[in-house]
Amino acid sequence: MSRTTKELIADRARLMGPNVSTFYDDPVHFVRGEGVWLWDAEGRKYLDCYNNVPHVGHCNPRVVDAICRQVATLNTHTRYLHDGILDYIEKLTGTMDASLDTAILTCTGSEANDIALRMAEAVTGKRGIIATDATYHGNTSLVSQLSKSNIPAVGFGLGQFFRFVDAPDSYRTPDLDGTIFAAQVADQIEGLNEDGTGFAALVVCPYFLNEGFPDNPDGWLKPVAEVVRKAGGLLICDEVQSGFGRTGTHLWAHEKMGVVPDIMVLGKPMANGHPVGGVVAARDIVAAFRKGYRYFNTFGGNPVSCAAAMAVLEEIENEGLQANAKTVGDHARTRMTALAAKHDVIGDVRGSGLIFGAELVTDHATKAPASDLTDCIINAMRARGIIHSKLGRHKNTLKIRPPMPFSIENADLLFDTLDDVLSEVTK
DSSP: OOHHHHHHHHHHHHOOOOOOOOSSSSSEEEEEEEBBBEETTTOOOOEESOOOSSSBBBBOHHHHHHHHHHTTOOOOOTSSOOOOHHHHHHHHHTTTTTTEEEEESSSSSSHHHHHHHHHHHHHHSOOOOEEETTTOOOSSTGGGGGGGSSSOSOOTTGGEEEEEOOOTTTTBBBOOTHHHHHHHHHHHHHHHTTTTTTTTEEEEOTTTTTTTTTOOOHHHHHHHHHHHHHTEEEEEEEETTTTTTSSOSSOOOHHHHHOSSSSSEEEEEEETTSSEEEEEEEEHHHHHHHHEEEOOOSSSOOHHHHHHHHHHHHHHTTTHHHHHHHHHHHHHHHHHHHHHHHHEEEEEEETOOOOOEEEEEEETTTTHHHHHHHHHHHHHHHHHHHHHHHETTTTTTTOOOTTTTHHEEEEEEEEHHHHHHHHHTTT
């Protein structure tokens, strides 16, 4: 059945309920993807500068083939024995610090973060969780409490266990060595201990992607990791967006930030769109969780999911996608810096690898966020066939996070178009 855009929007409301969000003033109807390209229902081609779920490219042949071969052979759950999950976990953990040697596979990052919080409780016997104030870690009843940017209407009485610290802002309030952030966390730990809740864990995206990916120097998380461990808590790094080589400099962003987490959470790009998430931790932490909670996931770690996830790791390695992220990311930062010299609306340029963008402001002196103008730019880029988005506390940071095969040629098309759009919307 082929529907018009108007019919699609009406039927979404009718069949999916109200408040189902879409991107852009004129929502786009995609019907096909390949590599870094998407096509809409009218056959128009778009450059995808946003989607990290198809991490190794839309419809990647290696991943498609792996899924097809395995689904034609066997798909079942982990109460039966199969090699795929073991082979995958062994290869995955082989890319990490030796302490991160055991994993639980889920279907989503939300589930994985939910497990991570329960692991922290199982190990510490405490329930107090600290997170940053403009982030997002998922949508279960437990994990949704970690978000202050999308606060759930009903908290199920869990709000007492959560405390927040300001996300780092390298543009307005620089914290060059992470000590200010560490002190804020220490204050919240003290509060949790004083009110009897106790401190279990700090949860962060090590590159703070949803919070505008501030330009923190390598090693920036070391001071806060020391504070967390000294207080008897665990460090949970949510690498759902920042992992698998995206920063270009490291396979995992926590390496770039100078720490080894106690628990690491994975999701979205893990299997290129096949629903796979995971929690990686030391064997004793996983054992404490297994002892305290009876956990089983029917679909988590099934043979087809593991085949897809394995194909992603192989594609990253065989195609040199981390190195590509570094090369293209360096070029992108140079291009964005040149645009900043030309367009006053660009207040700050930032990013590493295939996470890059700029914070847009109405005034360089006050650094007032140009949130409405950012919306105009994103919609104007969509109209010109370039897909990207915005994020950050003020929703004024361009979010450019393309699939990993993104090339210098692709980047030049993006920035040439952005140059034209900025000239038009700011004249």
